[in-house]
Amino acid sequence: MSEKxxxxxxxxxxxxxxxxxxxxxxxxxYLKFTGAVAGMPIVAxxxxxxxxxxxxxxxxxxxxxxxxxxxxxxxxxxxxxxxxFLSWRIHSQERGTTQTAYRILVASSPDELTNGTGDVWDxxxxxxxxxxxxxxxxxxxxxxxxxxxxxxxxxxxxASDWSEPAWWEMGLLDEDDxxxxxxxxPRDDDDLFEFNFFRTEFELEExxxxxxxxxVSAYHQYxxxxxxxxxxxxxxxxxxxxxxxxxxxxTDQLVAGENAIGVLHNWSGGGQGRPHGEPGLIVxxxxxYEDGTTERVTTxxxxxxxxGPWQTTGDDLIRAGSSQDPVEVIDGRDLPRGYAESGxxxxxxxxxxxxxxxxxxxxxxxxxxxxxxxxxLIEEPExxxxxxxxxxxxxxxxxxxxIPRIRFEDGEEGRHVEMVAGYRLTDDGQxxxxxxxxxxxxxxxxxxxxxxxxxRPFLYLGYRYFQIEDPGEELEKDQVQxxxxxxxxxxxxxxxxxxxxxxxxxxxxxxxxSLQYASQEQFVxxxxxxxxxxxxxxxxxxxxxxxxxxxxxxxxQALREFFDSQERFWSDGRLNAVYPTGDGARDIPDYSQKFxxxxxxxxHITGDEELLKESYPVIRNVAEYVDDHVNENGLVVDLxxxxxxxxxxxxxxxxxxxxxxxxxxxxxxTTVNVYGVAVFRRVAQVAEILGRSDDVDEMRxxxxxxxxxxxxxxxxxxxxxxxxxxxxxxxxxxxxxHANAFALAWDIVPAENVETVADHVVDRxxxxxxxxxxxxxxxxxxxxxxxxxxxxxxxPSHDGWARILDEGGTFLWESWHxxxxxxWNRSLSHAWAAVSNVMMQEGLLGxxxxxxxxxxxxxxxxxxxxxxxxGIVPTEHGDVCVSWERTExxxxxxxxxxxxxxxxxxxxTPATVRIPTHGSxxxxxxxxxxxxxxxxxxxxxxxxxxxNINRTDEHIVVEVTSGEYVFELExxxx
Numbered sequence: 014m015s016e017k018x019x020x021x022x023x024x025x026x027x028x029x030x031x032x033x034x035x036x037x038x039x040x041x042x043y044l045k046f047t048g049a050v051a052g053m054p055i056v057a058x059x060x061x062x063x064x065x066x067x068x069x070x071x072x073x074x075x076x077x078x079x080x081x082x083x084x085x086x087x088x089x090x091x092x093x094x095x096x097x098f099l100s101w102r103i104h105s106q107e108r109g110t111t112q113t114a115y116r117i118l119v120a121s122s123p124d125e126l127t128n129g130t131g132d133v134w135d136x137x138x139x140x141x142x143x144x145x146x147x148x149x150x151x152x153x154x155x156x157x158x159x160x161x162x163x164x165x166x167x168x169x170x171x172a173s174d175w176s177e178p179a180w181w182e183m184g185l186l187d188e189d190d191x192x193x194x195x196x197x198x199p200r201d202d203d204d205l206f207e208f209n210f211f212r213t214e215f216e217l218e219e220x221x222x223x224x225x226x227x228x229v230s231a232y233h234q235y236x237x238x239x240x241x242x243x244x245x246x247x248x249x250x251x252x253x254x255x256x257x258x259x260x261x262x263x264t265d266q267l268v269a270g271e272n273a274i275g276v277l278h279n280w281s282g283g284g285q286g287r288p289h290g291e292p293g294l295i296v297x298x299x300x301x302y303e304d305g306t307t308e309r310v311t312t313x314x315x316x317x318x319x320x321g322p323w324q325t326t327g328d329d330l331i332r333a334g335s336s337q338d339p340v341e342v343i344d345g346r347d348l349p350r351g352y353a354e355s356g357x358x359x360x361x362x363x364x365x366x367x368x369x370x371x372x373x374x375x376x377x378x379x380x381x382x383x384x385x386x387x388x389x390l391i392e393e394p395e396x397x398x399x400x401x402x403x404x405x406x407x408x409x410x411x412x413x414x415x416i417p418r419i420r421f422e423d424g425e426e427g428r429h430v431e432m433v434a435g436y437r438l439t440d441d442g443q444x445x446x447x448x449x450x451x452x453x454x455x456x457x458x459x460x461x462x463x464x465x466x467x468x469r470p471f472l473y474l475g476y477r478y479f480q481i482e483d484p485g486e487e488l489e490k491d492q493v494q495x496x497x498x499x500x501x502x503x504x505x506x507x508x509x510x511x512x513x514x515x516x517x518x519x520x521x522x523x524x525x526x527s528l529q530y531a532s533q534e535q536f537v538x539x540x541x542x543x544x545x546x547x548x549x550x551x552x553x554x555x556x557x558x559x560x561x562x563x564x565x566x567x568x569x570q571a572l573r574e575f576f577d578s579q580e581r582f583w584s585d586g587r588l589n590a591v592y593p594t595g596d597g598a599r600d601i602p603d604y605s606q607k608f609x610x611x612x613x614x615x616x617h618i619t620g621d622e623e624l625l626k627e628s629y630p631v632i633r634n635v636a637e638y639v640d641d642h643v644n645e646n647g648l649v650v651d652l653x654x655x656x657x658x659x660x661x662x663x664x665x666x667x668x669x670x671x672x673x674x675x676x677x678x679x680x681x682x683t684t685v686n687v688y689g690v691a692v693f694r695r696v697a698q699v700a701e702i703l704g705r706s707d708d709v710d711e712m713r714x715x716x717x718x719x720x721x722x723x724x725x726x727x728x729x730x731x732x733x734x735x736x737x738x739x740x741x742x743x744x745x746x747x748x749x750x751h752a753n754a755f756a757l758a759w760d761i762v763p764a765e766n767v768e769t770v771a772d773h774v775v776d777r778x779x780x781x782x783x784x785x786x787x788x789x790x791x792x793x794x795x796x797x798x799x800x801x802x803x804x805x806x807x808x809p810s811h812d813g814w815a816r817i818l819d820e821g822g823t824f825l826w827e828s829w830h831x832x833x834x835x836x837w838n839r840s841l842s843h844a845w846a847a848v849s850n851v852m853m854q855e856g857l858l859g860x861x862x863x864x865x866x867x868x869x870x871x872x873x874x875x876x877x878x879x880x881x882x883x884g885i886v887p888t889e890h891g892d893v894c895v896s897w898e899r900t901e902x903x904x905x906x907x908x909x910x911x912x913x914x915x916x917x918x919x920x921x922t923p924a925t926v927r928i929p930t931h932g933s934x935x936x937x938x939x940x941x942x943x944x945x946x947x948x949x950x951x952x953x954x955x956x957x958x959x960x961n962i963n964r965t966d967e968h969i970v971v972e973v974t975s976g977e978y979v980f981e982l983e984x985x986x987x
Contacts, residue, residue: 075171076105076920078115078144078163080891081179084383085565090226091184091260093381095153098623100145101163101176102891103920108958108976110920114140114166118175119150119159126162126178133159138166142868144890144921147623155190156226156299158182184260184381185228185297188372193228193297193311195373196365197278198318200292205330206339207292208321208471211276211365214355215310220269221303228297230258230379231278232290236471238275238353239266248382249534249570250287251593253375255577257382258295267300274298274310275353277321279471283595284337285545286535291375293368317362322347324458332474333453335543337595341470342458346426384566386534387501391415393490394479400442403483407493411823412436412477412842414530414540415495417457419468423486424461430468430484432457434476436541436841444480449831449841451542473498475530475540475842477823500532502562507887510853513880516807517857520814524847527825528558531844535593536571539827539840545591548575548604549664549784552611553845556787559618561850563887568615569624575608576631586638587654588631602654603663606688609635613695616702620866620889625699633708636696639689640715647722648681648738649689664784665751668828668838671782676747679737683727683752684785686737687759690719694759702865720761727752732766733773750777751785758791771796779805779812782828783846786813790852799878802856806849814846860886860893867893869923872916876929876967891919900981914980922975923960927968928982935985938962938969940978945971948985 080102083089099117103110116138118131125132134150153159160180165173185191198209229237230248237245244266248257276294283289298310324330324342332338351357371379394407409415417434433456436449446455455476459468479493499505510521531537535546536554551571558564578589582598588608590601609632616625644650655661659669663685666672675684697712726738734752736745753770756762762770774792781789793802805811809819812829820832827843855861857879863869867888874882874897883896893916900911910931918924930936938946940956946969951962961972969982 075173076103076107076110076112076165076167077173078102078165078176079104081161081163081176083161083179083181085569086383088180089383090182090262091258091381092181093184093186095186096147096149097153097181098145098147098621099161099163100889102144103165105920105975109168109974110976111168111974112142112144112165112921113168113170114138115144115146116164117146117161118163119148119161121157121159123160123178126160126175129175131161142921143620143866145620145866153183153186155183155186182260184258185379191228191295191297191371191379192309193295194313194370195293195295195368195376196312196314196316196318197292197294197368198320199363199366201325204325205327206281206323206325207279208323208325209278209292209318210321210349210352211278211294211312211316211318212273212352212357212359212362213310213312213316214271214273216271217267217269217300217308219302222264222267223301223303224262225264225267225298225300227261227263228258228295228299229261229276230256230295230376231276232256232293232376233281233287234279234471235294236277237261237296238277239263240268240272241275241351241354242266246386247534249384251380251574252288252577252581253290253293254377256376256379258379259382263298271355273353273355273357277471281339281472282337285335285543285591285594285596286537287595288593289595293376295371295376312365314364314367316365317359318365319349319359319362329454331454333451333542335545336453338472338544340454340456340458341472343468343470344460345424345466345468346460346462348462383570385501386498388496388498391495391497394493394495397488397490397493398442399488404443405481405484405488405493406438406442406444407479407481407490409477409479409495411526412475412530413495413497414473414475414499414533414842415497416470416473417468417479418494418496419459419481420465420492420494421461421468421484421486422465422492424464424466425485426461426463428461428485430459430461431482432459432468433480434474435478435480436476438478444478451539451838451840453542455541473533473540475824497530498533499529500534500564500567502532502558502564502567503887505529505562507563507892508561508850508854508885510850510858510882510884512857512882514803514807516809516815516818517803517853517879519818520806521850521853523814523818523823523825524557524844524850525561526823527842527844528554528561528847528850530824530842531847532558532564532567535574536567538845539842541840541842545594546571546574547591548588548608549590549601549667550843550845551575552604552607553784553787553848555611556614557844557848557850559615560854560886561847565619569621572612572615572624572628576627579631579634585641585653586634586636588635599658600654601658601660601664602652603665603685603688605635605654606639606652606685606692608632609692609695613698616699617862617865618867618889620868622702626703629699629703629705632692632696632699636692636712636715639692643689643719644681646681646726646738646742647718648726649686649719650680652685666782667784668782670830671784671828673749673751673780673782674747675749675751676736676745678739679745680740681726681738683723683734683737684755686719686723686727687755687761690716690723690761691759693719723756723761724763728766732762732769734762734770748773750774750780750789754781754789754792755785757795758788760795767796771798775801779829783825783843786846787848787852790849790856794852794856797876799856799875802852803878806853814849854884854886858882858884858886858895859897860884860895862888863925866890867922869925870918871925871927872914873927873968874912874914874929876910876931888919888922890922893918893922893924900983910984912980912982914982915978916980917977918973918975920975924973924975926971926973926978926980927965928971928980929968930964930982931984932967933984936969937983937985938971939981939983940971 078101117136119134280292300308322344395410435444437445536551538550555568578592693716700708736747809815827840881898897914901909
C-alpha cells in the first residue's frame with residue numbers, strides 16, 4: 014500500500030514502513046515522520062526548496078561551471094532580495110585552472126538559455142576571478158521563476174561550455190502581494206500557550222495546474238497540511254515587525270474536486286529564544302493554471318478553528334523559567350483526526366478572530382525565511398528496558414535534539430500515560446529527573462483512546478533517555494522512536510578529519526554532532542532549558558558550522574538578527590546577549606565585543622561583501638562603545654553592561670567555575686582590553702575593504718594605542734600578563750591562563766616575550782572554559798606548540814573534550830565540570846567548545862583560509878603532535894582534500910622526519926604548501942615522483958601547477974595552483 018493510501022486509511026504509517034533502525038530523512042521527507050499532532054498521520058509532501066542535487070560528471074575534460082547557487086541555495090523558492098547573490102564553482106581535471114572572466118545569462122524560460130540568450134539579463138563578459146556576482150538586471154517580479162546559466166573564460170583564453178541551467182523563484186516582494194488576513198482563535202487570557210487547529214476547504218474545477226505555492230507564516234509556529242499530508246513546519250522565531258514567512262511548493266498535493274487545508278498553530282508566549290508577541294496565522298495559497306490565470310485561497314472569516322487537546326492552564330506546565338516551553342499534556346481522545354481532509358465535519362468549530370489583511374499590527378513586515386529544519390528518524394533505541402514497576406526506559410545511545418514518537422498498539426480509552434526525557438539514569442535505572450536537566454521539567458503526558466495510536470508532541474527537547482510509564486502492553490523497540498532535528502545544511506559531514514590519534518578523532522566527532530544538534534530555528538545554547546540564541550554561543554557555533562558543514566544561511570540570518578538587536582535596544586553601540594528573546598534588552602559587554610570578530614569570520618570564510626556593508630554601521634557603533642570606556646591610562650575600564658547579572662563589566666568566561674578564579678575585581682580586565690584590540694583591528698580591516706580610508710587610520714591608531722597600553726600596564730616583570738588593573742592603579746596578582754592566552758592568540762605579545770607567555774599557558778593545562786577555549790588553542794598555535802595542542806584536546810586527566818568523552822558525554826557540555834557542578838546552570842548539551850574543529854583543521858590537518866572567500870589557501874602539516882592526518886575542508890571554491898603521513902628515510906645518518914603529503918585544491922584557487930623540514934637543509938622534495946628541491950636548490954624539470962619554490966628556516970614553501978599534488982620530503986642526512 015502506498016504511503017498516501019496508508020495515510021488515508023489508518024492513523025499512522027504501517028510498521029513495515031518503519032523497519033530500519035536509523036533513516037536519514039531528506040528535508041522533503043522529514044514531515045513524513047515528525048510533526049505536531051499526537052496520533053495523527055503525517056505523509057511527506059513537497060517542502061519549499063530543492064534537494065540541492067546538481068549535475069556532476071567526472072568525464073568532463075574541459076573546465077565548466079557547476080554547483081550553481083542563489084543565496085547559497087540550489088534552485089530556491091521565496092527569494093526576496095531584489096539583487097540575488099549568484100555563485101558557482103568550477104569542475105576541472107587540469108592543474109592551474111583559473112577563471113579570468115565570466116558571463117551570466119538570466120532568462121524567463123529554459124528555452125531562452127538553450128538559445129544562448131538572456132531575455133532578462135546578460136551580464137556581458139566580466140573580467141574577474143570571482144565565482145560570484147550580484148544580479149544586475151531589471152527589477153525582478155514577485156513570484157516569478159528565473160533561469161540562469163554561467164560561462165567562464167579560463168587562463169588560456171578559452172570559453173567553457175555553458176553550465177547546466179539553474180533557477181530561482183522570487184517571493185512576495187511588495188505588501189500589496191498579500192491578500193490574506195491574519196487570523197487566530199479567539200483568546201482565553203488564562204491560557205499560558207495555545208495549540209489550535211485551523212481548516213478550510215475549496216474546490217478545483219480545473220485540472221490543468223501549472224504550479225501551486227503556499228505562502229505561510231505564524232506567530233509562533235505552524236504545521237501545514239494539504240489533503241491530509243503534512244507539507245511544512247516553521248517558521249524561525251523573530252519579532253512581529255520582522256516576522257519570517259515561508260514559501261512551499263505544493264503543486265503535487267492538490268487534486269481535481271474538493272481539497273482541504275489544515276494548520277496546527279502553536280503560540281507559546283515569550284521565552285529565552287522567542288519574543289512574546291501575539292498569536293496569529295496567515296496562509297495564502299496561489300494556484301496558477303496553464304492558461305495564465307490565478308486562483309487564491311487565503312485565511313479569512315470562512316476558515317474554522319478549534320482548540321487542540323493540549324492542556325493550556327495550570328501551575329506545573331512550564332518546563333523551565335527561562336525557555337517558557339510548555340510541558341505537553343495531550344488528550345488523544347480529542348484529536349480531530351482527518352481534520353485536514355475534505356469532507357471533515359467542522360460544524361462545531363468556531364469562526365476565527367480576524368486581525369486584518371497584511372500588513373497589520375503587530376506584523377509590519379514579512380521576510381522570506383532562507384533556511385529550513387530537517388531531520389533523521391531514529392527508528393529504535395539502542396536498548397529498551399522494562400523496569401520492575403512496568404515502566405519502559407529507552408536509551409538512544411547519544412543525546413539528540415529530538416521529538417519523541419511512541420506507538421501504542423493496544424490503547425485503552427482514558428488510560429493516562431506519563432513519560433519523561435532525560436540525560437542520565439538513577440541507580441535503579443530510571444530516567445533521572447534532577448541531574449543533568451538544569452531544573453527543567455522534562456515530562457510529557459498522554460491520555461489514550463482505544464486501539465492503535467501514536468503519541469507525538471509538537472516541540473523538541475534535548476535528551477538521551479526516555480521513560481514511559483507502564484503502558485498496559487508489551488512495547489517493542491520499534492515502537493519507541495525519536496525524530497532528531499537540525500538546521501538543514503549542504504552536508505553534515507562536509508568536513509572530515511581522521512588522524513593517528515583515536516581520541517582526537519573522537520573529539521572531532523563529538524564536536525561535529527554537537528554543532529549539528531545545536532543548530533535549530535536559530536543557533537541555541539542548549540536544546541533543553543533555554544533554547545536561546547546567545548551571542549557568545551552563536552559566535553562559536555557559527556564559526557565552526559561554516560567550516561564543518563559549509564553552512565551559510567543560518568549564520569547570515571543570525572548576524573542580521575543581532576544587527577537588529579542593536580537598533581531595537583542599544584543606542585550606545587551594544588548588542589543584545591540573546592536575540593530574538595522575550596527578555597527584552599539584556600547584554601553582556603564582551604559578547605558585544607566578540608560580535609565584531611564574528612562578522613569578520615563570516616566574511617573571511619564566505620567573501621560576502623554585501624553583508625559586510627550591512628554590518629559596518631553596527632560594528633562601527635561597537636568600536637565607539639568600546640572607545641568611550643578608554644581612560645587616561647589608555648585602557649578600557651568598566652565596560653558598561655551586564656547590570657544585575659554575574660557578568661557586569663565583562664563575563665570573561667562561563668559558568669563561574671570556568672573562570673578558574675580570574676580576578677574580576679579589577680576595573681581594567683585584560684580579557685576585555687584584548688577584545689578591545691580585536692574590535693578596533695577588525696573594524697579597520699572591514700573599513701579597508703569598504704574603502705573607508707579615514708576610518709582605517711582611526712581604528713588602526715586606536716588598536717595600536719590600546720595594544721601599547723596593555724603592554725605597559727598589564728604586563729608584570731618577567732613578561733606575563735596579569736588579569737587586570739585595579740582602580741588604585743595596582744596590578745592584579747593573578748596571571749591567569751585567560752589573560753596570557755588572549756594576549757598570545759591576538760598577537761599582542763612582543764616577540765621577546767612570546768616563549769615565556771607560551772610556556773606559562775602550556776604549564777596551566779586547561780584553565781579556560783568552553784566559551785573561550787578557542788583562544789587557548791590559538792595561543793598554542795601562535796608559538797607552534799603542537800604537542801601541547803594535541804594534549805589539550807585528547808588528555809582526559811585534565812579538563813576538556815577528552816574528559817567529557819571519558820565520562821560518557823555524547824554532546825559537549827556548558828562546563829568541563831558538567832557532572833560535578835551546580836547543575837541548574839550547567840547543561841549537558843552545549844556546543845560552544847565545538848569551535849575546536851576549526852583549530853584542528855588549521856593546526857593539525859594544516860588547512861587555513863588565507864584570503865576572504867577562500868580565494869587563497871595555505872596547507873601546512875604540523876611538525877609534531879601527530880603521525881598522520883587526513884580530511885576535507887569545504888570552502889566557497891570547493892573541497893580542499895589533504896592527507897599527510899610522517900615517513901622514515903632508510904640509510905645511515907638519515908631521520909624519521911620525512912613526510913608524504915597529498916592534496917587536492919579546487920579550481921581557481923592558489924595555495925601555499927609548507928612542508929616541514931625540522932630545520933634541516935639536507936632534504937629532497939619530490940612531487941609525483943619528480944624531484945623539485947634537493948639540498949637547497951630547485952631542480953628541473955618544471956612541474957605544471959608549481960609556481961615557485963623557496964625555503965624558510967622550518968619549511969620548504971611551494972606555491973601551487975589548483976589541482977592534485979603528491980609531495981614527498983626525505984631527510985638526506987649528512
